[in-house]
Amino acid sequence: MAAPDTTLSELIDLGGRTAFVTGGAKGIGAAIARRLIEAGATVTVGDLDPDVSGLAEAFGARGVVCDVTDTVAVQAALDVASTDKPIDIVVNNAGIFPTTGPMLEATDEFVHHMLDVNVRAQYSVSREAANRMSGGGSIVNLASIAALRGGANISAYSASKAGVVALTHAFAHELGPRGIRVNAIAPGIIDTPGVQEQLEPLRAGGLDIDKQIAANPVGIAGQPDHIARAALFLVSDLAEFVSGHILVVDGGSTA
Numbered sequence: 001m002a003a004p005d006t007t008l009s010e011l012i013d014l015g016g017r018t019a020f021v022t023g024g025a026k027g028i029g030a031a032i033a034r035r036l037i038e039a040g041a042t043v044t045v046g047d048l049d050p051d052v053s054g055l056a057e058a059f060g061a062r063g064v065v066c067d068v069t070d071t072v073a074v075q076a077a078l079d080v081a082s083t084d085k086p087i088d089i090v091v092n093n094a095g096i097f098p099t100t101g102p103m104l105e106a107t108d109e110f111v112h113h114m115l116d117v118n119v120r121a122q123y124s125v126s127r128e129a130a131n132r133m134s135g136g137g138s139i140v141n142l143a144s145i146a147a148l149r150g151g152a153n154i155s156a157y158s159a160s161k162a163g164v165v166a167l168t169h170a171f172a173h174e175l176g177p178r179g180i181r182v183n184a185i186a187p188g189i190i191d192t193p194g195v196q197e198q199l200e201p202l203r204a205g206g207l208d209i210d211k212q213i214a215a216n217p218v219g220i221a222g223q224p225d226h227i228a229r230a231a232l233f234l235v236s237d238l239a240e241f242v243s244g245h246i247l248v249v250d251g252g253s254t255a
């Protein structure tokens with residue numbers, strides 16, 4: 001436990017720690033991986049993207065092709081991540097976006113897939129990783145402000161992220177006694193490749209989407225590093241007494 005006179009640089013020092021970040025080839029996951037590396041952690045990124053190895057190496061991480069819905073692939077990726085030292089940090093970032101449309105038209109297959117990738121996989125990755133954490137650790141789950149308020153046409157996504165909130169609360173209780181803290185970040189709109197893909201049709205339709213993205217009390221567009229800084233806080237010893245928390249990072253838009 002950190003002594004009261006611990007310095008700030010000691011509190012955010014991840015030297016000697018081993019981290020696994022899902023969906024870290026790009027977007028928020030890549031930004032988080034970069035910050036963890038900057039703080040001294042050894043980081044392995046697991047991502048569906050076949051180019052993950054090169055993409056991760058470019059910022060100093062190890063990349064492993066891994067679909068988070070495939071538990072055998074997750075186990076293999078965690079084995080790679082813990083080659084030198086047991087896992088200390090897991091960031092459940094991989095997720096898919098709400099190309100849903102009206103709930104009246106959503107198919108069961110679509111809803112099932114959304115829940116499988118966004119919630120069930122976070123459950124499995126957390127279980128597999130926690131079983132490999134011998135000296136305590138920290139898990140950070142990517143939720144969303146969509147879990148905290150309603151919205152048309154994103155029902156399956158909202159439900160999946162509300163599931164992440166519930167998992168975070170439950171796992172904090174269950175894993176706390178093993179020295180593992182579990183928290184979540186609920187981002188507002190963040191400018192990532194995934195979001196751009198979703199917004200392109202709206203922009204093409206004449207909507208000034210960029211103005212809307214920055215329409216929050218802070219008045220700036222959310223960037224991946226805004227979320228990475230929050231993740232760095234949560235995994236560091238600065239947050240030693242923080243567990244089961246849902247940290248909203250949205251420029252105040254849900255305030």
Ligand SMILES: NC(=O)c1ccc[n+]([C@@H]2O[C@H](COP(=O)([O-])OP(=O)(O)OC[C@H]3O[C@@H](n4cnc5c(N)ncnc54)[C@H](O)[C@@H]3O)[C@@H](O)[C@H]2O)c1
Pocket residue numbers: 022023024025026027028029046047048049066067068069092093094095096097117142143144145186187188189190191192193194195
């Ligand atoms: N960007 C936002 O506005 C925003 C807002 C709230 C929450 N989030 C959450 O943050 C996380 C990251 O979002 P992003 O905007 O960076 O997304 P992104 O689409 O830009 O990047 C996601 C990454 O995850 C990978 N991925 C997708 N499915 C995967 C799977 N089954 N297995 C392994 N990797 C997989 C992709 O290949 C990609 O590299 C997601 O969980 C998302 O729901 C994002």
